[in-house]
Amino acid sequence: MNRAANNLQPLSMIAPGRRARIVTVNAGRGLQARLAEMGLVPGTVIDVIQNSGSGAFVVAVKQGRLMLGRGMAHKIMVG
């Protein structure tokens, strides 16, 4: 395992106010493409706006806001 892989963590672990870069999305091909179209392409830098335990998960992507289900936030790996 290289160092980059060691630093990977799910988006759901990122505290509000922190910035992260998407590395990979652990999902089927269709869902991956769907997320990419919404702007969640690997390499994109996103800001976590809200992350409150079991509640809403809001990120800023490009100039917009996206709300993700918690399951979704677990599948997006950032580094």
Added chain:
Amino acid sequence: MKASIKVALAGNPNSGKTTIFNSLTGARQHVGNYPGVTVEKKEGTCRHGDVQIQVVDLPGTYSLSAYSIEELVARDFIVEEKPDVVVDIIDASNLERNLYLAVQIMELGVPLVLAFNMSDTAKARGYEFDLETLSELLSAPIVTTVGNKGEGITELLDAIVSAAAKQDTWQSAKIVYGKEVEEELAKLAPLVARETAAAEKYGLRWLTVKLLENDQSLLEMVSSPELLAAVEASSKHLQGIFGDPPEIVITDRRYGFISGACTETVRSTVEARHTMSDKIDTVVTNRLLGLPIFFAMMYLVFQLTFTIGDPFMGWIEQIFGWLGGIIEGFWPAGSESALKSLLVDGIIGGVGGVIVFLPNILLLFMAIAILEDSGYMARAAFIMDHLMHKIGLHGKSFIPLVIGFGCTIPAIMATRTLESRRDRLTTMLVAPLMSCGARLPIYALIIPAFFPQQWHAPMLWIIYLIGIILAIVCAKLLRATLFKGESTPFVMELPPYRVPTLRGIVIHMWDRGWMYLKKAGTIILGISILLWAMTTYPKKEVFARDYPAEIAQLQAAYPKDTGVKNAEALQAKIMNLQQAQRAEELTYSIAGRIGHGLEPLLKPMGFDWRVGTALIGAFAAKEVFVAQMGIVFSVGEADAESEVLRDRLRENYTPLAAFCIMIFCLISTPCMATIAVTRRESNSWGWALFQLGGLTALAYVLTVFVYQAGSLLSIGTG
């Protein structure tokens, strides 16, 4: 120049597309469905100078892939109907995300006009655009608009007309996907060209890109296995190079193209974006406060719909009553006329019973429009998503289901906010299980007749709970069988909060209200007449007793007759006789005969023919059940508070049978208006009949089970 042009309006959800559509077309709109699908299609017209413009509102989408039926509909419309111009409404304050759709439309090669909407908000947020350069880079004219203030509409129409004039020489911007991808595209192109029909329809390059993007609906069209193998090989090759499947690489390049164009032309001066919205959201979507706030909002909507609507309903009832009185006045008092009966009891009674709900419909859709336009609905869906997911539904399904407690009709209409067809149909089919307001009079009649005081409230609660549990079970069942498939993962654009416009809300209410009225005038009118005929014909000529003679005798004997103390008692006696006659007539009518005919079928549930006859009436509207029971037991004008009727019920039924009547009314046969609206909203008689048959079968099986089990265990049989 053409005298008439066709324009398609595309745009992301929340881009203000509807507002622009309304500004363009005003009230000259027509709402329908795209053929074969449950996606709403709005069309309208307007004039600009000498040009007649037909505007079609495409469903709001983020892209033109084939992930959802809406995207497919939007894409097919552009490809097949070949509009002269496509206008893409863009939220200027969320530019890059919104341009993604624009790029996809560009790739289809149609003349494209970009409307940078909400440009005032974008300016307030500190964005500065170099529109001239951006327009050059995107090879598309750009117009700035402020939809809710109607600004920029004339300029937009100018741009549309001039783009339409240039359509033969239109050149769209070309996106280059990088050396590796372009190499594969070049390799595939000759093979794709052999699929002549599809290549001609979609354009060679676009089709090639889409196949490489793993677009399922297009891959299904491909006939040559050689091409499929080549796409597969190219896909593997690219995956090897980039580590991501080609569709991700291609999406990335499109965003690259967009951000390239934007870095040169967009300047952001203030970093104050979204701050207000974010602040509101920390409260509204808060883990602890989110649900209570949501329920408070729902309670408000409910209150607004059914409390404020009440006086208006009273007025409408009065108007119809007055109308009935006037028409009745055309005939001499006491005379019999089929035409009078048809007009007063059939048409005015039936259609009036439906139009009475119009205030509710208007208020409800006003509330929904406010919630939608302000941006709260997106938050509400998220808050409920967790709970609804467990029963296999989407967060947005919750709203129609809550509305269903009031009336199933607006509930089914409210399923329109659901994007996935599976979620929408499931919600629509189970919505009648939420016990509606019209069923309440039935419970209100029966519960006090059979159950002790302390059981009244719990009994009512149990009935509602049975409905909710059945809705959950049915939803789960439907999602596991007919509407199988993964539930839509929750990724949703969060629009910033906005103040809704009066104009938008009024148009929204008008749309829905008009649709409802049209239905009342067609389908419901027809069924009302049918039901009237069924309870009126064949007319009985020979009665068991000579009622008119007995009435005349009573009147003649009064006041000498010692049995009758005063005028009121006399009136009551006469009424009794009239009702007895009515009951005899009803028994003789088709509905009565059907009731008798159904008796063997109803027996296992503990029902007799009287209940059967009343149930037929209940199909017109659930609350008719009470009135029908009153007629068959000849107790005069019956309402939910009638003690005489309660006595008669107690004499004829056991508490168990009474309970069975309630659960049967709860589950079975949604009223005819529900069937009609399900037919309309699902665009298929199949689903409407499935709902009718399925719920009735469920009601039957369950009621028989409860009655038989109860009888066996001697619960409530005494």
